[in-house]
Amino acid sequence: MINEPNLQVRVRRIPDGIPKVNDLEIVAGAVVRPGPGELLAKTIYLVVDPYVRSRLSGRHFDRQPQPGDLMLGRTVSQVIESRVDGVAAGDIVCIESGMQQYAVVDGSDVIPIDPTVAPLSTALGILGMPGLTAWSGLCVLDPILPGETLLVTAASGAVGSMAGQIAKLSGARAIGLAGSDEKCAWARDVAGFDACLNYKTSDWSAELARLCPDGVSVYFDNAGGDILNTVVKNHLAMYGRVLICGLIAQYNLKDAPPGPNLGPVVSRRAQIKGLVVYDFEDRRADFLREAIPWFQAGKLHYKEELHDGIETAPAVFSRLMSGQNFGKTILRVADDPTVKG
Numbered sequence: 001m002i003n004e005p006n007l008q009v010r011v012r013r014i015p016d017g018i019p020k021v022n023d024l025e026i027v028a029g030a031v032v033r034p035g036p037g038e039l040l041a042k043t044i045y046l047v048v049d050p051y052v053r054s055r056l057s058g059r060h061f062d063r064q065p066q067p068g069d070l071m072l073g074r075t076v077s078q079v080i081e082s083r084v085d086g087v088a089a090g091d092i093v094c095i096e097s098g099m100q101q102y103a104v105v106d107g108s109d110v111i112p113i114d115p116t117v118a119p120l121s122t123a124l125g126i127l128g129m130p131g132l133t134a135w136s137g138l139c140v141l142d143p144i145l146p147g148e149t150l151l152v153t154a155a156s157g158a159v160g161s162m163a164g165q166i167a168k169l170s171g172a173r174a175i176g177l178a179g180s181d182e183k184c185a186w187a188r189d190v191a192g193f194d195a196c197l198n199y200k201t202s203d204w205s206a207e208l209a210r211l212c213p214d215g216v217s218v219y220f221d222n223a224g225g226d227i228l229n230t231v232v233k234n235h236l237a238m239y240g241r242v243l244i245c246g247l248i249a250q251y252n253l254k255d256a257p258p259g260p261n262l263g264p265v266v267s268r269r270a271q272i273k274g275l276v277v278y279d280f281e282d283r284r285a286d287f288l289r290e291a292i293p294w295f296q297a298g299k300l301h302y303k304e305e306l307h308d309g310i311e312t313a314p315a316v317f318s319r320l321m322s323g324q325n326f327g328k329t330i331l332r333v334a335d336d337p338t339v340k341g
């Protein structure tokens with residue numbers, strides 16, 4: 001039995017605009033024992049994902065959390081006690097446990113993690129849900145072809161950086177948009193993008209037109225908002241495709257802003273597709289069969305922003321949703337058993 005409190009992050013009130021620290025609260029709960037078919041696990045790493053903000057605003061297709069609810073969060077955790085066949089105490093798993101130090105979850109929702117393959121936190125980033133998202137979009141939903149040009153927003157983020165690197169591995173050109181010179185330099189110099197433009201300080205649209213006189217073949221959109229409108233209006237190649245993945249630029253807004261004028265979709269004979277990673281869950285093994293060898297051959301690079309302690313979650317969530325994070329936002333909640341010393 002674990003006789004320590006289980007610190008949890010709970011919703012105090014639905015944020016108005018950029019989340020504030022006191023929109024969330026830290027509450028001491030209890031550690032409970034698993035029932036039949038369940039397991040108890042201790043959180044090692046917790047990812048703070050942008051979609052949680054859209055869930056809080058009630059515009060996500062899934063249920064809107066209410067004040068008092070546990071904040072949503074995916075974790076890499078170590079099993080403490082298992083009543084699930086095939087899962088043993090000590091195993092490392094990826095689970096939807098919410099933001100808390102200990103969680104009891106249903107055994108049907110557990111992704112086993114091989115701790116010898118890559119650093120554990122990558123199971124929340126490039127080798128986890130965000131990586132699967134990029135791979136599903138560019139390798140399954142609308143495969144990118146050699147010689148094509150990809151444009152992707154939030155290029156230093158988990159999904160965006162993976163999208164750019166998949167484009168390069170597929171023989172395509174990768175152009176990113178990111179919110180600081182530091183993020184752009186990382187996308188170019190580390191992740192291998194052909195170009196990355198700072199959309200906050202440059203005339204990125206003019207520069208993009210110069211880099212892609214025939215337009216972009218695939219626009220992988222993580223942001224929505226003004227950038228989406230400008231790309232659809234001015235930068236689609238003939239038969240161009242737009243994959244709408246995320247709309248982070250509008251998650252903090254009360255009401256959805258007006259969308260793009262779709263006239264150019266007609267003149268460019270373009271297509272727009274919505275991408276939802278949950279639709280590709282059955283392809284996770286195929287994704288890892290391709291991505292793990294890329295990772296182990298040094299062909300995949302990733303950026304993380306690591307924070308220590310679950311108590312930092314409210315401030316870190318606010319930081320993420322004001323666009324200040326650089327790389328996947330991860331909280332280290334307990335010592336990583338695979339890291340010595």
Ligand SMILES: NC(=O)c1ccc[n+]([C@@H]2O[C@H](COP(=O)([O-])OP(=O)(O)OC[C@H]3O[C@@H](n4cnc5c(N)ncnc54)[C@H](OP(=O)(O)O)[C@@H]3O)[C@@H](O)[C@H]2O)c1
Pocket residue numbers: 048049050051129130133153154155156157158159160177178179180183222223244245246247248249250275276277278320321322323324325326327328329
């Ligand atoms: N459709 C799906 O199934 C699916 C699955 C996973 C993720 N997503 C979506 O994909 C997008 C990227 O996710 P991720 O995991 O790669 O995120 P991430 O690593 O946490 O990166 C988030 C980045 O978004 C950018 N951003 C742009 N506008 C912003 C704004 N108004 N406020 C805050 N940040 C802003 C920032 O980069 P810059 O400064 O460079 O702009 C920020 O660093 C999100 O929209 C997410 O919801 C969708």
